[in-house]
Amino acid sequence: MLVSLRDLRVALPPGADRPLAVSDVSLDIARNEIVCIVGESGSGKSVTAHAIMGLLPRGVVTTGGSILFDGVDLLKEPPAALRARRGRDIAMIFQDPMAALNPVVAIGGQVSEQIRAHRAIPESLALRQAGDLLSQMGLKDVAGLLKAYPHQLSGGQRQRVMIAMALSLSPRLLIADEPTTALDVTTQAQILKLIKAIQAERQMSVLFITHDFGVVADIADRVAVMRHGRVLESGPVAQVLGAPAHPYTRALIAAVPRDACALPPLPQAAPLVRVTGLSKRFRRGGLFSRRADVAAVDRVSLILNRGETLGIVGESGSGKSTLARCVIRLLDPDEGAVLFDGADIARMKARGLRPLRRRIQMVFQDPFSSLNPRRRIGDILTAGPRAYGEEAGAARARAAEMLRLVGLNPQAMDRFAHEFSGGQRQRIGLARALMLKPDVLIADEPVSALDVTVQAQVLDLLDDVRRRMNLAMLFITHDMRVAAQVCHRVMVMRHGRVVESGPTREVFAAPSSDYTRALLAAIPGCGRI
C-alpha cells in the first residue's frame, strides 16, 4: 500500500454542526490505482484529502489515527519534512484552477517556479521542462502558452496547466479534489481521460474526490462512499456500482438522473410563448476603446406550449441563460419578438409590461444569492403579491399554503434564508415564483448547485408543480442527464445558436448534429451506471 489511513479522526472547531468532520476513516490506496471518494457536500471527503496533504483549514485538527505514506506516519512528521513532501511525493489539484493560479504571473513562470522550488536547476532548463510537461498534457502551441496569463486560457486549459504543475516533480500520489466540477461536460470528459492516461503511464496513485457517480464509473479502480464523516462502503468499482451493499449508496446511485426515463412528448397543445429571431449582443469596450459586439444569442426561435417543459441545453457561453433572461425581460433583446399570449413583450415599455410580468416567473440557480439575506421568508414570499395590491393577511395565508405545497413547514415564514439548506432554499425560491400564479416558469439551472439526492427531490417537485398548475416550463441546464429526466422537448444551443431541437426521446436516441453526439458521449458514466 502506498497510503493507509487508519481510524483517522479530524475534529471541527466548537460550534460546528457536528464535532468530527471525519470519524474513524480507514482507507487504503495501493500503488498504481485510482481510488475515488464519493459523497455529498458535508460528507468529509475533502477534509480527508486535505488531511493527507497536511493542509487543513484553521481550527480543523486531526485528533487521532494515522496516515501512513509508504510506511511513514505523516501525522508524526515535523512540518519541514511534510512541506518537502508536498509537490515531491504528494501533489494536489483543485476544483477552481483560476483561484489556484497567480493571475499576474505568466504560465511559464508559474510552472517553472514549482520545479525550481524543489530542484536547483537554471531557469532556462526549468522553462524547457515546463514546456515539455504542458505538451504532455495535450496542450497545443506551448511556446505561446508559456507566455500567456491565466485569464487568457479556457477552463480546460487552466486545469491542464494545474495538472502539469502537480506532476512536475513526478509525485507518487496525486490528490484531485473535484477537478472537473467547474468544467463543461465535454471538457470534463477530456480531463478525466487525461488523468487516467497519465496515471497509467506514470504508474502513480490517484485519490479522486467527487460527488458524481458518473465520474466514479469513468475513472475509479476502487471507490469509498462517505457520509457524515464516515466511510459507509468501499470496494472495487464494479462491486460498489453493480451490487451496492449500503442503502445510502443505493439511494445515491438511484438519484443519478438517467436518460432511460425521458418523458414522452405531449400531444400538440396551444402555444403560449412564441420567440422569433431573437438576438442579444453585448458590447465590450467603452468611450475611448474600440467597441466590439459579442452575439450572446443569435437569431433564436422557439415555441413553448402550455403544460410542457422545454429544455434548453448547452455548455457555458452557449447563450442559454441570456436567452431565458430576454424572454422574461431581465435583459432587453436587440432583435426579434417574444410573443406571449399574443402580445410582443420584447418591445414593451415598463408600464405595459407590468401586468404581464406576474405571469412569467423564474427560479434561479444559486440558492444562496437568490433569497434576500436580510428579509424573512414570509416577506420574501408576499412581496410579489403585495406589489400587485393583494391584502397582507390574504397574501400571508397563501404563502403558508404555498410553503406546504413545496414541502416546507409554514413556520418557515418567520425565519431567514440562512437558516435553510440549499435544497430548502430552492423550494422557497419556487414558492416565491408560484405565489404570483404564473403561466410560464423559467428555471435557470435550478438544481446544478444541489447534491444529487436533493437534486432528484427538487426535480420531482418541479414536475409535480408543472402538472398541477398546468405550467409551461422553460428549463435551462448544462446537464444532459437532468434534461432527459424532466423535459418533453429539448433545444441544444452552442455559441448563441440553436444546434438541434426536437422531442427529448428523439434527440437522445438519434442526435442529428455532431455537437449533440459529442455532448451525449461526454456524459460521465455513460452507459455504465
Added chain:
Amino acid sequence: MRFLRAFLSRPVALTGLVLFAAIVAVALAAPLLFARGPFAIVGMPLLPPGAPGLLAGSDVLGRDMAVGLAYGARISLLVGIASTLGAVGIGVLLGAVAGYYGGLVDDLLMRVTEFFQIIPSFVLLMVLVAFLQPSLASTVIGIALISWPQVARVVRGEFLALRAREFVQAAKTLGLSDARIIFAEILPNALPPILVVSSMMVGSAILTESALSFLGLGDPNLLSWGSMIGGSRSAMWVAWWTTVLPGLCIMVTVLALAFIGDGLNDALNPRGRR
C-alpha cells in the same frame, strides 16, 4: 443580538463606545451643570487648572475652561452628527441610483462626484461658509457638501455588486418598483459599510469644524472646541491648557469614533469574526 455581542466583545470597540457615551453625557448635561453658560467671566484670566473653583483653569478672558469644554462638546457633536447625516443622505441617494441603474446615469453622477472630489475640499468649504455667512447651519451644510462623495462611492460599489445578485433579479421579475428594490431590497444589505464610513465621518467632521472655527469661520455666537483653540492661540506659550485641553477633547472624541468604526467593521464583516 449576535452582532451586538460580537461588537462588545472587542476591547477596542468597547473602549470607543464608553468614551463616546461619556462625552455625549457631558454634552447633554452641560446646561444642567453650568447654568451660567460658557461665556460668563468667572475670575482672573489664564488661571492654571486646579485654581480654586476652576477644574480646568480659565482662558484669556477669565472664562471657566471646564464649562467651555462641556458646551463645546455640544457644538462639536451636533456639527459632527448633523453633517454626517446630511452627507450620508446625499451619498446614499446618489450612490444607490448610480450603482443600481449603471450606464449613462452612473457615468453622469460619478462625474459630479469626481467634481466634488478633485476640488481641494477645505478651500471649497471655506468659500461656502464665507458665502453663506458663518453660522451653525452653514457649517453643517458645508461639511455635508464636501463629505458626501466618499459615501456615494462606497454605496455605489455595494450596489454594483448587489444588483447582480439573483434576489435582485427575482425582485424585478416579481414586478417590484425600482424604488422598492433600491431601498427595501438592496439598501439593507449595503448597510454595514455605510455604518462604518459614517462613524468615521463623524470624527472627521468634528475635526473639520474645529479647523473652521480655529480660522474664525465658525458661528461667532457659539463656543466650540475649535474656536476655543483659535481664541487662545495668542496665549499658547504662557498658558498651555487653553489650547491643549480642547485639543485633547477633539483627539479623544475622534479616537473614540475611530474605535467604534473599527469595531463595527470587524463585527459586521462575517469573515472578520475570529
